[in-house]
Amino acid sequence: MALTPSLLWSAFPGLALQCSNFTPPILPDAQVLSITSHPVYNLTLPLAIPGLPTNLPPLTFCNVTVTLTHGTANDTVFVTVALPPRERWNGRYQATGGGGLAAGYDHSLVVPVLSGFAASFTDGGLTLNHTIDPQSGEWGMNNDGTLNRDLMLNLAWRSIHDMALASKHVIHEFYGKPANYSYWNGCSQGGRQGYAAAAKYPTDFDGILAMAPGLSMEYIGPADFWPVVVMANEGQLVPPCVFDAFQRAIVETCDPLDGAVDELLSDYDLLLSCHFDPQTLVGTKVGCEDTETMITATQARIVGKILDGPRTPEGNKLWYGLAPGATFSGIAGTRSINKALVPVPFVPALGWLKYMVLRDANYDFTKMSYAEYFEAFNTSVTIGASFLGADPLNISAFHSAGGKLLSWVGLADEYIPPSSLLNYHDQIATSLGSYSATHEFYRVFTAPGVGHCQGGNGPQPLNAMTALVDWVEHGRAPETLPAGTNSANGKVISRDLCLYPKKPVYLEGRADEEGSFACEEAPTELEPSVDRCAMIIMM
Structure with missing residues (x-):
């Protein structure tokens, strides 16, 4: 999907004037090559975009593109910022992540903008100036057959920080004030990027929603x-x-x-x-x-x-x-x-x-x-x-900065085994001495029957970003996450997802009804470490 303007007018006649004359941001580790902007009026989305709800209303926003490079890296990185009209802005910024071997997607801006967020994504330079699909992996190899370490670094964490700084600059100029709160939202590679942001740039985001994170990509x-x-x-x-x-x-x-x-x-x-x-x-x-x-x-x-x-x-x-x-x-x-x-x-x-x-x-x-x-x-x-490994991702500074990290993972994830995230969480809990200390800033929820980021037969989390915002801005940490889906036979399945290490236990009634399951009590002390890599399948 290309975020291009339609020819329709909207109820925001001042948008065109506001969406102009941006000054280039100053980035400590990158050089800005250009900054362009144009208003987008009543953008009608295609009927089917993977991961997005259907029948979404048209979008109106200011579309800003910052193009940058990193010294001798010879890369061209694009950062796109979508700014809803001032009348619709909720005062918040939401950065979005990618998936697979991509640093970000343009369609990931749709839901945040419709919800009133100023939102952004970056290609991290991995599209090679919009000439390839980054999922192919072609960006990882230089013409001489060597590893492109600059673009690897971009995907790992550098492009996240560039995007955050550039986006906050643009937001401040457009609205005349900075965002009140900054959030990250990503799944898979985007989930891993969220953990990288917490570890490498602990003050960039107040809250991070990192779903099904691809931690330890060198193994995955x-x-x-x-x-x-x-x-x-x-x-x-x-x-x-x-x-x-x-x-x-x-x-x-x-x-x-x-x-x-x-x-x-x-x-x-x-x-x-x-x-x-x-x-x-x-x-x-x-x-x-x-x-x-x-x-x-x-x-x-x-x-x-x-x-x-x-x-x-x-x-x-x-x-x-x-x-x-x-x-x-x-x-x-x-x-x-x-x-x-x-x-x-x-x-x-x-x-x-x-x-x-x-x-x-x-x-x-x-x-x-x-x-x-x-x-x-x-x-x-x-x-x-x-x-791209998990070992360098020490999130203690994010904890000290007051950040909140919320993750959920589908237990039927077909690409990234859920155990990798749960083991990472256990390592953090071990370093802090207890689950309760960990849950002060870092919470993981498990989604039975849910596939990678979405899909599967299980109830999908419904308002994870809302839960994160409530935690960050009002101190109300989520004990469960509401979830729901339509089953193959047309029934609505509703269930609250449990905070790890709790597990859902059946109580009574129809299993597809809310309240039929309860989350069992978590252990008060850390359990002995289990080897979830152990071979249990009988050969």
Whole structure:
């Protein structure tokens, strides 16, 4: 979606005059190349934009673009700021993040602006001056085959700070005063960017909403390519219908553990509490389009390896496997072309390995051996740890500055295992001595049945940003997050999401009704650390 003006007039005739004559911001670590602006009147959005509600009203705002570069980096970074008319501004600023290998998206500005926020996003220079889709990963490799460390740094955290400073300058000029409060909003890569902002620039934002954060991308990148390697080396591609049968079986096995059979897996420690053996499905017949197939022992072995996650021949576990109950199609996708199955790798994972790790645009990843994969995995960790790893993200200064960090994660996340976030939270709690001390500024909620950022069968958080604003501005920390969704049979499912480490427990009544579950009491003391990487899947 391009944020371009329509020819329609609006109820804000003074917007054109206000939306002009901006002065370039002064940035300590970057040089501003240009600043342009124009009013946008009654912008009608396309009918379907992923992640956005349908039937949104038209948008009217001042669109400002700041173009900048970083010394010898030879990069061109675009920061776009969307400013609602003064009559509609709520006095707040909201920065938005990206996803996958992208630093930001223009459509992420829509909901904040409609809600009265001044909002911004940045491409971080990763579009190479609007010539590529950053999800391809092409930006990660220089023409001479070396790693583009400047753009890696931009994605890691530098572009976040540039955007915040430039946006606050523009907001001050447009409204004649600074924003009363500044917020971050991002999911996946955008969630990781939120944690990076808290760690590297602890005073940039008063509140950070970081959903399903891609912490430790140096592990996530190669781990999300693991299913493709497994199928190639086990000599068989698994059709979607077979993967779906395994997903249904996992849900049927683990669903009753919370006391209700509702197709939602509520326990974030399912790797420890629910034992599923893929071999039990061997010989089962599955309907696939216009034919029927029988699940093989090889397919069961492949599923077991995907659920277990990448593990070396010596048995060393490198990262988490697919979350129990998550769809396989995200990172283990296959499809039929001319009646032949072909793998459908997760695009950012392929781009990460292709352009950042091996830096070989022509490498045939469908033939990657286990040995080559494990070597690439080690290279990924070496390259990515200092830029995109979780270890450098110390959020203690954000705590000291009075900031609030709110996260939620879908327990059926198909791309980023929820355990990675929960372990990070436990590390913070351990450093502070208790969950209660952590919850003074940092809270994580778990969403049963919800996929990556959205989707799945579970209730989606409804007003997470509202909860964060209430926490920041009024000191009312959320104990639960309201959530809801429409089920496949048309029923409305309502449920409050629990504050980690609490878990939902069924009480009584219909499982899809609000109040049928309660959040169990959290432990008063920190529990002994559990290894959520431990192999629980029976092979």
